[in-house]
Amino acid sequence: MPLQPVSPRSVPDEVFDQVLAEVVDGGLEAGEALPSERRLAEVLGVSRPAVREALQRMAQTRLVEVRHGGSTTVRDFRRHAGLDLLPRLLLRGGGLDAAVARSILEARLVVGPGVAALAAERGGPALVAALTAAVEALAGTEDDVERQVHALAYWDVVVDGADSLTFRLMFNSLRAAYEPALEALAPLMAEEVGQVGAYRVLTAAIGEGDPDTARAAAERVLRPATTSLLTALKALENSEE
Amino acid sequence: MPLQPVSPRSVPDEVFDQVLAEVVDGGLEAGEALPSERRLAEVLGVSRPAVREALQRMAQTRLVEVRHGGSTTVRDFRRHAGLDLLPRLLLRGGGLDAAVARSILEARLVVGPGVAALAAERGGPALVAALTAAVEALAGTEDDVERQVHALAYWDVVVDGADSLTFRLMFNSLRAAYEPALEALAPLMAEEVGQVGAYRVLTAAIGEGDPDTARAAAERVLRPATTSLLTALKALENSEE
DNA sequence: GTGGTCAAGTGGTATGACCAGTAGCCGAGA
DNA sequence: TCTCGGCTACTGGTCATACCACTTGACCAC
Structure with missing residues (x-):
């Protein structure tokens, strides 16, 4: 350690x-x-x-x-x-709060594609270059935790491309909630961050400049892991009651 | 006064x-x-x-x-x-910051339909009743400021229905940014909050329990005013430079 | 170069005092 | 009896001061 x-x-x-x-x-x-x-x-x-x-x-x-x-x-x-309270609530009482974790995943699935669409509208070649570099960093490692970090960095670039202060702050808040649990979540998120292909598709979609294509591509990145995690959490929530 | x-x-x-x-x-x-x-x-x-x-x-x-x-x-x-900083940034330097206002509108347009979809999934008759009451309150006044307040209360109920702590806190943060400027924005938002019909349709869509229908209905509520405000802000931003 | 020592400057904490606003009691007056 | 006014006790707001704990960088011995 x-x-x-x-x-x-x-x-x-x-x-x-x-x-x-x-x-x-x-x-x-x-x-x-x-x-x-x-x-x-x-x-x-x-x-x-x-x-x-x-x-x-x-x-x-x-x-x-x-x-x-x-x-x-x-x-x-x-x-x-406000949203800044989220990290405290997620880690309430020693462990991860399943209901809060679920709501974060749901929010991510809504906000992510929206941000990608905005980035597609506003991004230029510089954005695509930055995104490509981020994807390559993601592709360059096998370690789950490192992949998490690179995936986060990728989305950071997307948010920059969206040129929206609101989404930027929203992303910061969500990241602040996510990062402390990053290591614990690494195995669960491995499925998502391992799909480098999906990230490449998303990058290309943003590069094309079409919001709808980018939105769909972002959803394809986020949906699979979200769905499987949600069902896992649902079982967990029920077993807690 | x-x-x-x-x-x-x-x-x-x-x-x-x-x-x-x-x-x-x-x-x-x-x-x-x-x-x-x-x-x-x-x-x-x-x-x-x-x-x-x-x-x-x-x-x-x-x-x-x-x-x-x-x-x-x-x-x-x-x-x-984090997102809690948004109110301070919106009111930076005495007046409304146009770029920040724009990003809030964009975020609203992304998050609102997402929340509505979740509410449709999870809401029951009680939610529809609460939403209906909120719409009637909205319909019961002609004053633009009061309508704003009632529209905000309506969305508050929708967020409750979505049963998502993340979206709840997000909504709180956005509302905290919005409320101080509510009175100033009333004339600009009059177009949106005056369309009681659209709110009724959204309420019915949520009641049906179909996320996609609700998403579309929410977008029909939010889109028109968002679009017109964005173009107005764009002109403002350009003139400032 | 490496590690130890030391002094100066910074934030961290505690104490005690006093100012300022609130709420409730209570008596003087209507 | 009711109401108003002020008194009082309690609350948070602010300050001055002292001392502790930590970091930094310079200096020195090894």
């Missing part, structure tokens, strides 16, 4: 995670009031600034509402939280 | 916004180091905790990288920031 860089967890990080877990896993219902900052600091055995920093970050994520003079209350994260 | 609730801007908020503007508008390049917290506090005339809180929030948004003992450096927000 390769050495991993150590990542020291700061006190506010710790507090943030604990409060987040309470909110997300239902220990605290929406509308409920949190203990005061002083009280929390006392209970957790940390200083008030540390608590304060954690709560402010919670507020930024729209998970709680902090009111000067009043108490801090929990908000309904399903109604207000 | 109706009275607006005052929203007191805290010191860390102010600092956050200033640093954010520097990073997003290019005053600080990616990789560049920020002044130290003490120096920033001195320059801005605030305390170090205030600066610290702002920087931590920047770090949470993945706009800067804070290293203990080292200096805080700017990251490339296009490469790392």
Whole structure:
């Protein structure tokens, strides 16, 4: 096993995670009031600034509402939280959350072809060259994890080609959710990233400049693994209940 | 003009916004180091905790990288920031950013039909009832702003029906970007939200349970206004250059 | 060159104090 | 009895300061 860089967890990080877990896993219902900052600091055995920093970050994520003079209350994260919360929800409670993973796969299958279509509309020769290079990198390795990384890099180029800030940020958020689990998912995704041919077809389709062709090609890249993973997850979800 | 609730801007908020503007508008390049917290506090005339809180929030948004003992450096927000940054980018520099608005419209056109298809797969009679109620609320007003609000509520129900956490959070993020500009956009979106018939057709399509029908119906709801707005924005973008 | 040491600078954390806004109690007045 | 006003206790907001922990780079011994 390769050495991993150590990542020291700061006190506010710790507090943030604990409060987040309470909110997300239902220990605290929406509308409920949190203990005061002083009280929390006392209970957790940390200083008030540390608590304060954690709560402010919670507020930024729209998970709680902090009111000067009043108490801090929990908000309904399903109604207000943004896509940046996805990584936290995917890894909730130690393992992968099957329902969240399913929804990510579904979203990918919707967004991917849309992005490819836009890239086809807007890309030029430079984009095709970058895509080709990315495909060759993908073809140049046999390792499943490395292939994952190269596939991700390929889509990164596609997103660049789409020239859409919204899709770019969306992709960043999804990638942030995906990357921590990348290694664990490598065997499951091997089927997809091993089909270099499909990526070549997609590259050519984008190069042709026809959105519909690109859309279809992207779907052919994403659909097979998505389908098989979804059925696997469905079995998992049912067995959990 | 109706009275607006005052929203007191805290010191860390102010600092956050200033640093954010520097990073997003290019005053600080990616990789560049920020002044130290003490120096920033001195320059801005605030305390170090205030600066610290702002920087931590920047770090949470993945706009800067804070290293203990080292200096805080700017990251490339296009490469790392998540969808939660969208509202800030849309309203960059006082007005609406045309390129960002365009990308939101494009994303909407891709994601909306996808969500509708999922809702058709999973929704039952209860969903249709909720959708019908939402359409009736939409039909019950003539005011453009109110219609906007009701249309948003309608899509909210669709997203619920899709039973996908990813799309739910995505919708929340897009709505957070959209809502501040809702009033300004009302006249432009009037064309879309006035077509109650299209919403009824979409509702029926979702009720039928056929994803493809629902997808097509959703596109018929979204496409017309999207197209006309895109051409308007294109003219705007060109005139800006 | 390699590794060790050290000082300076940076972020991390804690403490304590005080300011500012909220909410509820409670008495004075209608 | 009701209502208004202010008082009070509690909450979050901000600050100054001190000290800890880490990184960096220079310098030095090996």
